[in-house]
Amino acid sequence: MSRSGKGRVALVTGGSSGIGKASAYRLRRAGFDVYAVARRLDKLAPLQKDGIRTFRMDVTDEESMTAGVDRVLAEAGRVDVLVNNAGYGSYGAVEDVSIDEARRQFEVNLFGLARLTQLVTPSMRERHRGRIINISSIGAVIYEPFGAWYHATKFAVEGFSDSLRVELRPYGIDVVIVRPAGIVTEWNRISREALVETSRGGLYEERAVAAARTLKHVDNRLLSSGPRAVAKKVTKAATVGHPRTRYPAGRGARVIPLARQVLPDRAFDLVLERVYLR
Numbered sequence: 001m002s003r004s005g006k007g008r009v010a011l012v013t014g015g016s017s018g019i020g021k022a023s024a025y026r027l028r029r030a031g032f033d034v035y036a037v038a039r040r041l042d043k044l045a046p047l048q049k050d051g052i053r054t055f056r057m058d059v060t061d062e063e064s065m066t067a068g069v070d071r072v073l074a075e076a077g078r079v080d081v082l083v084n085n086a087g088y089g090s091y092g093a094v095e096d097v098s099i100d101e102a103r104r105q106f107e108v109n110l111f112g113l114a115r116l117t118q119l120v121t122p123s124m125r126e127r128h129r130g131r132i133i134n135i136s137s138i139g140a141v142i143y144e145p146f147g148a149w150y151h152a153t154k155f156a157v158e159g160f161s162d163s164l165r166v167e168l169r170p171y172g173i174d175v176v177i178v179r180p181a182g183i184v185t186e187w188n189r190i191s192r193e194a195l196v197e198t199s200r201g202g203l204y205e206e207r208a209v210a211a212a213r214t215l216k217h218v219d220n221r222l223l224s225s226g227p228r229a230v231a232k233k234v235t236k237a238a239t240v241g242h243p244r245t246r247y248p249a250g251r252g253a254r255v256i257p258l259a260r261q262v263l264p265d266r267a268f269d270l271v272l273e274r275v276y277l278r
């Protein structure tokens with residue numbers, strides 16, 4: 001692939017805010033014909049002013065995803081780049097989080113990503129050209145108390161992506177992981193609020209409130225990534241001739257994995273207990 005997005009088509013999920021919105025704008029400026037999709041159609045309206053095409057898509061709904069990909073293929077003839085960005089963080093003690101909520105976390109963060117990949121792969125394979133960019137997280141290499149289900153989905157996304165990359169390379173399709181650290185968006189606030197609400201009145205409430213306070217402070221610009229910083233990495237992954245397998249986004253995404261490699265599990269556990277639970 002060339003360094004220019006001119007004449008190429010990108011489909012971005014979770015395009016109504018945060019990373020997805022910033023990526024849609026940046027890809028459009030790079031010359032892509034961009035489709036940005038999300039569940040909240042009203043939130044997508046501002047993107048249309050910059051020539052970004054928008055429509056509603058729910059990555060937990062088969063009909064919505066199938067119709068959406070069919071629409072892009074009918075209008076644009078192809079999908080050159082798929083940015084699987086839709087996702088959320090479900091926090092709470094494993095004992096408190098319902099299995100239904102845990103399943104929904106996997107439906108959004110992993111299975112929706114996987115199903116969209118299945119839907120765009122045939123046309124990419126026929127053209128022997130395409131790029132699938134999966135938004136992972138620093139949560140794929142570390143762990144936190146009360147984040148078991150979220151971290152499980154991100155570990156799964158990276159395992160899925162690595163296997164997929166080897167499968168699709170012979171067909172001219174690249175699979176790339178973009179790995180942000182904490183994100184300065186509403187994502188953190190929503191996750192914190194859900195953690196406190198899930199734990200309210202239960203055995204884990206006191207520690208959950210302490211963890212929520214820590215999550216708030218972790219969301220700082222020293223170690224976190226703003227959506228624009230992540231969008232820059234997404235655009236690089238979409239346009240560079242031979243992409244890397246992983247792109248860390250933000251200082252924390254580079255520093256934290258190094259620290260995790262140095263510390264044995266027990267030492268890392270003690271750090272988490274001191275930082276999150278006191």
